[in-house]
Every structure is written in C-alpha cells, then in structure tokens.
Amino acid sequence: MNNLIVWVIGIPLLASLLTIIWPRRANVIALLTALACLLASILLTYQVHAGGPITHALGGWASGLGIALRIDAFSALLLLMAMLVVSAASFYANAYFADPLKQVRFWPLWLMLIVAINSLLLSGDLFNLYVTLELLGLSAVALTALSDNRAALQAAIRYLSIGLLGSLVFLAGVAFIYAGYGTLDLLQLAELARPDALTLVALALLSAGLLIKAALFPMHFWLPAAHASAPAPVSAALSALVVKVSVYILVRLWLDVFDPALSPAATLLLGILGGMAVIWGSWQALLAQRLKLMAAYSTVAQLGYLFLFLPVIVALPAGELRDNAFGALLLLALTHGFAKSALFLGAGVIQQQAGHDRIADLGGTARALPLTTFIIALAGIALVGLPPSGTFLAKWQLIASSIHSQQWWWIPVIAAGTLLATAYLFRVLGHAFGPGDSVGKVVNWGREEIPALTLALFASVILGLGSAGIWDLIVDGRIY
Amino acid sequence: MELFSLLPLFILLSSLLPGLAIFMLKEESHGLRTGLNLFGAIAKLLLVGLLIWGVFHEKLLELRWSLGPGLELVLHADALSVLFVTLSTVLWLVTTIYAIGYLENTPHRSRFFGFFSLCVTATVGLALAGNLFTFVIFYELLTLATYPLVAHKGSPMAVRGARIYLAYTLAGGVLLLIGAVWLQTIAGPIDFVQGGILSGMQELDPWQLRWIFLLLIIGLGVKAALVPLHGWLPQAMVAPAPVSALLHAVAVVKAGAFGIVRVVYDVYGVEFAGSLGLLAFLGAAASITIVYGSVKALSQDNLKRRLAYSTVSQVSYIALGTAIVGPLATIGGVVHLVHQGVMKITLFFAAGNYAETLGVHRVSEMDGIGRRMPGTTLAFTIAALGMIGIPPVAGFVSKWYIGLGAMEAGAGWWVIPVLLTSSLLNAAYFLPIVYRAWFKPMTQAWPEEQPIQGRWEMPAALLWPPLVTASLALLIGVFAAAPYSPLEWATLIASREY
DSSP states (O other): OTTHHHHHHHHHHHHHHHHHHOGGGHHHHHHHHHHHHHHHHHHHHHHHHHHOOEEEEGGGOOBTTBOEEEEOHHHHHHHHHHHHHHHHHHHHHHHHOOSHHHHHHHHHHHHHHHHHHHHHHHBOBHHHHHHHHHHHHHHHHHHHTTSOSHHHHHHHHHHHHHHHHHHHHHHHHHHHHHHHHSOOBHHHHHHHOOOOHHHHHHHHHHHHHHHHHHTOTTTTTTHHHHHHHSOHHHHHHIIIIIHHHHHHHHHIIIIIISGGGOOHHHHHHHHHHHHHHHHHHHHHHHHOSBHHHHHHHHHHHHHHHHHHHHHHHHHSOTTHHHHHHHHHHHHHHHHHHHHHHHHHHHHHHHHHHHSOOBGGGOTTHHHHOHHHHHHHHHHHHHHHTOTTSHHHHHHHHHHHHHHHTTOTTHHHHHHHHHHHHHHHHHHHHHHHHSSOOTTOSOOSSOTTTHHHHHHHHIIIIIHHHTTHHHHHHHHHOOOO | OHHHHTHHHHHHHHHHHHHHHHHHSOTTOHHHHHHHHHHHHHHHHHHHHHHHHHHHTTOOOEEEEEEETTEEEEEEOOHHHHHHHHHHHHHHHHHHHHHHHHTTTOSOHHHHHHHHHHHHHHHHHHHHBOBHHHHHHHHHHHHHHHHHHHTTTOSHHHHHHHHHHHHHHHHHHHHHHHHHHHHHHHHOSOBOOTTOSGGGOTTSOHHHHHHHHHHHHHHHHHHHTOTTSOTHHHHGGGSOHHHHHHHHHTSHHHHHHHHHHHIIIIIIOHHHHHHTTHHHHHHHHHHHHHHHHHHHHHTOOBHHHHHHHHHHHHHHHHHHHHHSOSHHHHHHHHHHHHHHHHHHHHHHHHHHHHHHHHOOOBGGGOTTHHHHSHHHHHHHHHHHHHHHTOTTSHHHHHHHHHHHHHHHTTOHHHHHHHHHHHHHHHHHHHHHHHHHHHHSOOOSOOTTOOOOOSSSSSOHHHHHHHHHHHHHHHHHHHTTTSTTSHHHHHHHHHHHHO
16 A cells, blocks of 8 residues: 555546546646545555555665665655645635636646656655655646736746756765765655754855745745735745745754754754745734735745744653654644635635735725635734644744743744734735625625635644644654 | 544533534524523533543543644643633533623624624634634734623724733733744754653753743733733723623633743743743732732722723732642642632622612612622622632632642742732721721612612513522632542642642
C-alpha cells in the first residue's frame, strides 16, 4: 500500500494530460481527481498514524541515487489540508468559470499545481524540492494570469520574475550543499549536518530563496498584487497553499535537518521579521480598500506568526515543551490554510454577485448573501484567533511557549496583531451588515457557497475541537 | 451514571441547537421561530432543574474533552455555577417572551434570535466552565455573540456603540488570555477548585501571581464595567431593550462579575488572595466604581443611560462582597449576582415599555406615567426600591449581608460608609423617577403614543415579563430563608468555599 505516495502525484499528473486530450470533460476529470487525492491523503495520514513515517524509493533506486518520497506526520497533515482545500476550491471553480474557454485553460494548470504541491510535500531530497518549487511557481504564475486584465498580467509577470529569482538562489544553496556533503538526501543530511562555514552559506542561500517565495516581510511586496488579482479559486490556493509549502521547506530545513548548525541569532532574526510582518501586514489589511487585497495582506501577517515560532522552538529543550510548540505551529498553518481559502472563495462569491469587492460598498451584503457573510465571519474568527478556532489554541501555545523560553517580548506583538486583525475583520462585517443594495440579488445556499462553508467550518470549529489529534500524531510520527 | 454526567453538555445544546436552527429560518416563519425559542428555553429550564438536584446531592457532573497538551475543555457543575446557570436560564425564558413581543414586525428577527440563543449558550458555558481555559473560550464567544445584538438596529449610532463595545471587550479579552496563559505556564492547568487551586501551591513567586491577578482582573473588569474600564456600557445602550436587559442582568456585565468571583474563590482562594494583598486592591476598585457609577447616574436624563450607570455601580457590589474575607460577605456578594439580575432586568423591561408604548426615553418626560401605564410602573417601582436597598425587596438582603460581613472581617470602617453613600445616591436618582411617575400630573402629550389595543396598557408579552421579574425580586427577598432560595444557595456556596 506504500504506492499511495506515488498515486497522490501520479493521479493528478495523468489527469492533467487527460484534460488536455479531452477538454470537454475536463471539469469532471479534475473533480474526480481532487476527490481521489483527498481520499489518498486521508489513507496516508491514517497509515502514518498507525505505522509511523513511510519512505518509498521510486523505481527501487537506493536513496541518494533515485527519487525518494517520504511522508511523516508533518507533511501528512499539510497534505491532508491541501487536498481538502484543493477539493473545495475545485468544486468552487467549476461554478466560478462560466466561460468554457476559461475552463479549458484552467483545469490542466490547476492539476499541475496539485502535482507540484503534492510532490513538494513528499520530496525527500533537496534537488527534488528545487524541481517541484519551479513547477509550483510556473503553474501558479500561469494560473494568476488567467484573469485577463492588465493588473493581473503585470502582477503575474512580477510574480514570475520574483519566483525565478527565489528558485535560482535556492538552487545555488543546493549546489553548495552537494559540494560539501556529497548528498542531497534530507535524511542523510540530518545525520551529517555540521556547523561549518559552508553549511551556513548554503543554508543562508536556501533560506533566502525560500523567504522570497514565502513572502516574509520585507520580501512580501509581490504577494498582495498577485494574490488579489488572480481568479478567486486560484487566490485561495496561492494564499493557503503555495506560500505555505515554502514555509514548510524552511521549517523542515531549519528545525529537522540543519538543527545542529543553527545559531540562535539567525532564528531570532527570522522571528523579528515575522513580528514585523504581523504588524505591517495587519496594518495594511486594515487600510486595504478591496476585500481580496485585505485577504492578501492578512496572509502576509499570518505567515509572520509562523516565523515567530522559530526562535521560540529553538530555545525550548527537546521534549514535551518543544513538541507542544511545534504542534501549535502546524495547527496555525493548517487553520490558516482553511480560513484563508474560505475567505478568498467568499470574496469571490461577492465579487461575482456584486461585480466588485470594494469594502466601502459592501452595504446590504448580509441581507443579499447571508451565507457568504457567515462564511467570511467564520473565516475571520479563525484569522483573528478567537475560539473555537484552531488559531486560538495555537496562539495560546505560542504565548505559553514564549513564556517558557523567556522570550516574553513576542507577547505584545501577538496581542497587537490580534487586535488589528479584529479591526480589519469587523470593518468588513460592519459594512456588510450596514444598509445598501449594491450587491445584487438574494442568494441562499448557492452551490458556489457550500465549498467555502466547508472550509470555514474546518478552520473555525472542526479543527479547533479536534486539534488534540495533531499533537498525538506529531509526538511519534515525525521522521527526522 | 453516564448519561447524567452529560447534563452540562445538554444544557449548552438546549440553546445552541435551536439557535443554529433559527439562523436557517426564513424571516416569515414566525410561528416556527417562536416555537423553537420557547422549546429551547423551557427545555433548558427543565434540565437546570435536574442539575440543581444533582449538585445539591453532590453528584459529580463533569465532562472533559482534550484539545491539546494542557488544553482541556471542561464542563463542570458546582454550587456557584448552578446559581449562575439558574439565573441565566430563568431570565432567558422571560426575556425571550419579552423579545418576541418587542420585535414583532421588525426586520432581521431570525438573525436576532439566532445570536440571542448563542449569547445565552455562551453565558451558560461560562457558568459551567470547569477551568480557566474553558472560561476564556466562552468569555470570548460571549463577546462575539453579543456584538451583532448591540449593532442590531444597523443605524450609525448602533454600529458605533457596537464598535466601542467590541474594542473594549476584545482588548480586555486579550489581557485575560495573556494572564490565563501565564498562570498556566507556572502552575499547570487551572481547574476551578473550591478553596482555590493556587492556595495549595506556596512555592510560586508571589509577585508573578500579583501581576497575573492584575491582568485577569483588568480583563474581567472590562465586562464587569469596573471604573475606569466601564466606558463601553453607556454606549451599548443603543441596543434594543431586551438586549440591554440581558446584557445588564445576565450576560455580559454579569459574566465579568462572575469571573471575578471565580478567580478570587476558585483560582486563588479568598484567604490566599487576601494574604497576597490583592483583595485590598479589588475592594478599592469596587468601592470607587460603586460611588462613581451612582454619582454619574444622578445627572443622566436619558432613562436607559441612568440605568446603565446604575448597573456600573450595582454590579460592583458583587466584587465588593468578594473582596472581603469572611463567609457573610461571600454570601452577600454571591447572592447579589442573582438579586441585581432580577431587579435590573425589571428596570430595563420597564424602560423598554415606556419607549415602545409612549416614546418616552427621558426621565423628564415621565411625569404622570404611572396612571397611563400602572402595571409597568409598579414593576419599575418595586425594582427601584430594591436597588436602593429597602426591605423586603431582594436588594436589601445583599446589602445587609455585605455590611455584616464587613463588620465581621473588621472592614466595616470603610465598607459601611461606601454602602451608605451608595444607598443615599441610589435613592437620589431612583426616588425622583418614582415620584414623577406616580405623583406628578401629566404636563405634556407623550412623544409617540401607540393606541391601546386589548384590555391592558400594552401587549401581554411586554407587560407580563416585568411584572413576573418584579414579583420574583419581591419573593426572593421575602422568602430569603426558604429552602432553595438564592440566599440559601449562596450560604451553601459559602460553606463549601471556607
């Protein structure tokens, strides 16, 4: 049954070709593919839960020579979240693209994006990570450009050049590692890692490439335009998944592989940048005039929280405290994935109904689109970190871990970020509940609303109440 | 018995599920909505009856659900939670009936009653929270559920009031959260234990405990409207009358006061808190609030604003009773949770009736109103006399016990003057209203009089709730010594805390 790892990459790859051969049935193929991948990711998570991490050597080549695929608790949960988001966004996209020509262009690229995300999460060596990063970047850029207006094309071009720059820097880091260690396999590197100058330079290059792609402040400048101008289902995947997998690689490299080579000062630097991202992103979200732009800036802020965890986790002794903090990092990443994709899909519904997403003109939305308003509120609760969302628990653990590691200075940052997030959420809700009728006709339980509702419920209720499983899984489900 | 221990969960679900169902209803399905509302309220009342029986016989009513390492959702019923649950449930039933009458033929009722049910769910969750973590969760949920109720009218005033409310309460919530996390990192999970979980941990750094106490009390004090954190309360007056009634008597303000009681008795332990010098601080804050609220109430002409400042003052009696070490003061403070609720909800029902029937919003417009609306004014008068502390209405009982408790603890020299000043001020701002209403002749036409329909001064759904709660205020005062009365229950709580 270890072949499941191959399937979650193989199925969408095959489906992508099928949609090109058979464009008229592309949406059916894609929806079935998304559901199949979702099923496979559920089974994989169960396998990791039951039997621990899984390794699969593609074609039977020994690791170091062939392509090694690995899955552990960390990547399994991200994969599961990604497949849920992708499935919901696929159903949404099926209703979103009314123009058949758009559908024909959309589905092959979308399936390619799924291939890239899955193979990235399952890659066990640095060169594969580089290849999948490129694939991910290219399909994301092409999808962004599907909104055929000038702003979207400009954003896509910028996204493309920034992405290529990031990949090149990353590739340079990979070359250094290969020169120094003679292997690119992550598991072997984790055993060999030593704190010498070459490792530090290589790690700096790898990280710089990833930070550009992960849009950490101040390298976030390309993100808001790209995420805000892409078609809504694409924005959802970009914000919830594409930037997050870069953070995933970074966390993997820093905490799992090159842990012994790290200096606390470097993690502290990332933490400080993360803190600035929290404040700056939230502030810009508060000032944003458009709903999707607000959501994009909120992504900048939420990614910042993930980086706050790094200095805290590194300062904690290995064991229970560290596991608690790591579980919270994962929980925050998962919750944000659900919440942000739900928010973008909800914003897409409003944009299609009203023809715009200007926050100041949202009056009457609560009356015309009650379910969508509810979705935005639920997603917002998870973004702010109010109970019963997973973010609330993650922030609780983050504050606790800051106190345990005696880095209390993160607490005011978290508090300020939370209050700013409240302000930008309730600014939108205030307009939505206000008088007005610029939103168009009343919609109840539209078929484009159900996927977003599902994601919002995962973010704000299901993940919050079921989060204990995450800690159970990571305690002995991690590979490194 | 397995099923019996699920009782706290059923009590939550009895308002949560109807609330969620109401959200889905169309605006026109008036009958179904009313049915769901009343079904939920009555089911909750019956379940609470079972709960009282269970707690009295010291059955273990506890549910635990893990959300992660050290984070456990705990629902637990003890004597104190029963007191608050019962208060919320009884007053919710009455307020639901009132709200159905009050909001007849207005828009967005499904939304209103949906959030109304969520608000009560959060309040009951607070009451049943078995540890600080669970308490914080329901405390935040309460904020979220009440915000749309305050903003319900959608007017710029309402939106502004709601925004101020949100800013205050969420900022307070963040401080409470930080305090709670900090406490948990040094002391482990903070279960609510009678006598105080911290009082057994002498090894903790007293200065850290003091700072944490400050954070917790500020976080709770925002909702409890402790001066200077009370600024949102007069602004939140823009809410519809049933919401104001519930906010002041049960849900928000009371949640803060209840939290203070929990923190002092079941987290720190009242004697341990006293030995850390924390109670003097709490007592001073409460005393200042009591006097300040009353002074501000004097100068308000708007009836609801006057009542709002009166709430600021009255709720702090609970904190004052809590700040004095000794069983009698405990009884006084805890029983005031109930007494203030019953009296204040009556006053707000009456104020809503005046506004609804005659368009009267100001004290200066109330001359002769007693003859036009005798039932409402009678209820108002009983509650106002109770607030002043005139026997045999319930308010007298609480003040009496707080006073006795202060004497017993040797704190009479500062508590008695506070009580006397406050009572005089209460009389000074309530008696003129009563006098105008009954004894002054009507001098001008009512601002917006609705024609009388039927036998009574106004629809029965609006008239009966204040009469019922006013009778209740009278009965729990007269029969204070009867079994299962709030006073007897408070005595039970005090005997279990010391």
